[in-house]
Amino acid sequence: MTISIWRYSHLALAVSSFLFVALASVTGIILSVESVQENSYSYQIEDLDEIQLSEVLPVLIEKYPEITELKVDERGYVSLKGFDIEGEKIDAFIDPKSGAILGQPQEQSDFYKWVTALHRSLFLKEIGRFFIGLTAFLLLLITISGIILVVKRQHGWKRFFNKISRDSFFQYYHVVLGRLSLIPIFILALTGTWLSLVRFGVIAEEKNYT
Numbered sequence: 001m002t003i004s005i006w007r008y009s010h011l012a013l014a015v016s017s018f019l020f021v022a023l024a025s026v027t028g029i030i031l032s033v034e035s036v037q038e039n040s041y042s043y044q045i046e047d048l049d050e051i052q053l054s055e056v057l058p059v060l061i062e063k064y065p066e067i068t069e070l071k072v073d074e075r076g077y078v079s080l081k082g083f084d085i086e087g088e089k090i091d092a093f094i095d096p097k098s099g100a101i102l103g104q105p106q107e108q109s110d111f112y113k114w115v116t117a118l119h120r121s122l123f124l125k126e127i128g129r130f131f132i133g134l135t136a137f138l139l140l141l142i143t144i145s146g147i148i149l150v151v152k153r154q155h156g157w158k159r160f161f162n163k164i165s166r167d168s169f170f171q172y173y174h175v176v177l178g179r180l181s182l183i184p185i186f187i188l189a190l191t192g193t194w195l196s197l198v199r200f201g202v203i204a205e206e207k208n209y210t
Contacts, residue, residue, distance in 0.1 A: 020135035027119035034112050043077040043093040043102045056096040063099040064090060079105060133196025140189035146178055 045051070060067060060080065067082035080094045092101045108116070120129065153175065154160055161179070166172045197203040 020131065021139060024119060024132065024135070027115050030115050031112070031119060034108075043075075045076065045078055045095060045097075048072065048076055048078070048096075051096055060094075060096065060099050129196070129199060133193065133199070136189050136192030136196060139185065140193050143182065143186045143189055147182065150175060150179060 060070070064080060064082045064084050067080060069079070069081040072078050077093050078096050079092065081091050082089075084090055090101075091105065093103045093105065094101055120132070151157055151160060154162055154164070164172060164175050164179075194203070
């Protein structure tokens, strides 16, 4: 009776979350392609952590008398917004040591904007984000129930990675492949659930101001 409860719970959770997981996976792959493309540009500055603002600011002001924004993004690209000595508007990635323009920021295409909105919230904004978070939580429950089913099938934790008996083709490979992908799926589900809880303020986000 107990194993039936876990089996049916595992099946119900898998069916209910399959569509969301498949959608998130496909859109995630597409967005990863965009990320690779963005990081393919050579706008990173060597020894950026050793550069002091007081050293580069006089050089930049000489070339760009009016600077409205100067920042470093998570990729290590230095961007500047402002006007040059000829009064031309500047919005570019630069070398802070020389002030040379390395390239122009590329606006995200309409296609990637559409995929991003679908991936993050299913076009439903906060409601969609809730469903994505719920899906991650369901996936976490699937992982836990799957672990329990494998333990029961193998007759104990110590036999978890022992050879699996062949009952049927599909059941055998479901257990084998599920056991192999257990760790990455668990990490994916756990981090997705955590980010959703942080997003909705259930868990306080730690901020580092150093």
